[in-house]
Amino acid sequence: MSKFKKKKSNELPPVSTASLPDIVFMLLFFFMVVTVLRDDNLLVQNILPKADQVEKLKKDRSVYIYAGKPSSRFVEKYGSEPKIQIGDNYTDITNIKFALTEARQKLRPELQDKVMVALKVDEKTNTGMVTDIKQELRDLNMLKIIYITTPGNEINE
Amino acid sequence: MARRATPEVNAGSMADIAFLLLIFFLVTTTIEKDKGIARQLPPKEPPTDEQVKIKEKNLFIVNVNRSDQLLVEEKLMELKDLREAAIAFLDNGGAASGTAEYCNYCKGKRNPESSDNPDKAVISVQNDRLTSYKMYIAVQNELVAAYNFLRDRESQRLYGWKFTEMTKTMDEGSFKGNEEDITSKLETIQKMFPQKLSEAEPKKSGQ
Numbered sequence: 001m002s003k004f005k006k007k008k009s010n011e012l013p014p015v016s017t018a019s020l021p022d023i024v025f026m027l028l029f030f031f032m033v034v035t036v037l038r039d040d041n042l043l044v045q046n047i048l049p050k051a052d053q054v055e056k057l058k059k060d061r062s063v064y065i066y067a068g069k070p071s072s073r074f075v076e077k078y079g080s081e082p083k084i085q086i087g088d089n090y091t092d093i094t095n096i097k098f099a100l101t102e103a104r105q106k107l108r109p110e111l112q113d114k115v116m117v118a119l120k121v122d123e124k125t126n127t128g129m130v131t132d133i134k135q136e137l138r139d140l141n142m143l144k145i146i147y148i149t150t151p152g153n154e155i156n157e
Numbered sequence: 158m159a160r161r162a163t164p165e166v167n168a169g170s171m172a173d174i175a176f177l178l179l180i181f182f183l184v185t186t187t188i189e190k191d192k193g194i195a196r197q198l199p200p201k202e203p204p205t206d207e208q209v210k211i212k213e214k215n216l217f218i219v220n221v222n223r224s225d226q227l228l229v230e231e232k233l234m235e236l237k238d239l240r241e242a243a244i245a246f247l248d249n250g251g252a253a254s255g256t257a258e259y260c261n262y263c264k265g266k267r268n269p270e271s272s273d274n275p276d277k278a279v280i281s282v283q284n285d286r287l288t289s290y291k292m293y294i295a296v297q298n299e300l301v302a303a304y305n306f307l308r309d310r311e312s313q314r315l316y317g318w319k320f321t322e323m324t325k326t327m328d329e330g331s332f333k334g335n336e337e338d339i340t341s342k343l344e345t346i347q348k349m350f351p352q353k354l355s356e357a358e359p360k361k362s363g364q
Contacts, residue, residue: 021171028179035186049294053301054192056328118191127293128286131358138201147294148193154295155237 043085044068049123050152057118057146061111063103065096067129068122082125084133093129096136104142116144194297214270215277217246221296223287236295243303246271247278247350262311262349275307275350283357300354307350312342320346 036059045068066085070078084091086099104115117137121130137145219239220228227234229242249271250263260274272278280300284293308320323339326332332339 017172018168021168021175024172024175024179028175028182031179031182031186035182049291051194051294051298053194053298053305055195055324057191057193059191116195118193121290123289123291123294125290126286127284127288127290130290130293131284131286134198138198141200143198143200144195145198146193146195147297148191149294149298151192153298154291 041088042066043071043074043088043090044083045071045122045124046120047123048120048148048150050154051147051149052151052153054149054151055146057148058116061107061114062116062118062146063100063107063142064118064120065100065133066120067125067133069124082122082129084129093132093136096133097140100137100140100142114144115142116146117142118146118148120148194294194301196297211279212273212277214251215272215279217243217272217278217280218283219280219296219300220283221285221288221292223285225289225292227296236292236299239296239299240303240306243280243300244306246280247275247303248307249278250274262314264310276348279353279355281355281357297354301352304350304352308346311349312346315346316342 044066046066047068064086067082069075069080069082070090078090084093084096086096086103089099091099100117104112107115119130119133134145137143218230222228227236227239229239234242245265247265248263249265250260250267250273251265251269251271252258252260252273253269258273258277263274265271282296282300305321312318312320312323320343323332324343327336327339327343
């Protein structure tokens with residue numbers, strides 16, 4: 001009968017790490033799904049204003065416009081006056097139409113008519129600059145805009 | 158015949174490789190979080206001689222000056238009171254009962270000096286070019302909040318759900334049931350309180 005008796009050891013068996021790769025892969029896939037690649041390199045300061053009555057942006061049909069003061073590392077080169085950024089470059093207000101048309105062509109063809117312009121403007125910028133951008137957008141007939149904000153409310157501050 | 162067992166591949170470094178990939182993705186990507194206030198710009202049209210007449214009582218003028226102060230209907234106002242004031246104006250329903258313009262769902266004061274009905278009521282925002290963008294968004298946010306409050310109230314009364322919550326579930330695509338029915342109901346609510354926000358050309362400072 002002693003043939004079937006297992007040898008008893010008093011040591012604890014080591015914790016198996018065989019499933020560790022699976023766990024890490026699961027995490028990896030989770031992050032790959034919920035995140036997107038950072039596509040624009042920010043050249044301007046971008047602290048967005050707060051709002052709570054918001055809608056979600058449809059990312060596949062949007063063109064981004066950034067505006068604000070140049071980032072601290074560019075202040076020496078470009079001064080501290082607010083600037084507009086489209087794609088990876090600073091754009092002048094007169095040049096905005098060209099830059100936007102170019103950005104629109106990068107979208108999927110069937111969505112180019114439904115393009116939405118996402119304005120990411122620093123909260124310290126003047127409204128005048130935003131108005132200028134909006135006038136240009138009206139000229140281009142890109143009428144759907146969305147002011148990107150961060151969650152919160154100015155009153156409760 | 159001697160059977161040689163194939164040696165097992167050492168999978169011990171698999172975890173390290175996966176961690177490396179994970180950290181790479183964590184660094185180069187951002188979590189999607191872009192939300193904001195959507196607006197439709199008016200299309201560019203050649204100027205016409207025809208002038209749209211809006212009665213003064215149907216117009217709610219919000220003026221923001223260069224030092225971010227609010228002037229609402231020619232009275233100085235704090236930002237926190239703006240939402241209440243806008244709701245009172247939109248919900249007023251001043252047209253006399255029996256007329257075509259009478260608003261039967263308004264719960265306001267029915268002051269004949271204020272707006273006739275929500276369909277006629279227009280909110281006009283005037284900015285200075287030097288108004289800060291932060292203030293501009295805060296004002297827009299309060300005005301949208303006023304509309305959302307009234308739309309929520311009516312949809313709660315008629316259908317038993319909130320307008321803003323329903324639009325959110327529809328946007329996410331997580332709604333299960335008769336979508337056409339809900340869409341038409343949402344449109345009904347939108348028609349009851351149409352968002353009529355007008356934006357004047359900003360004045361140059363000092364004008």
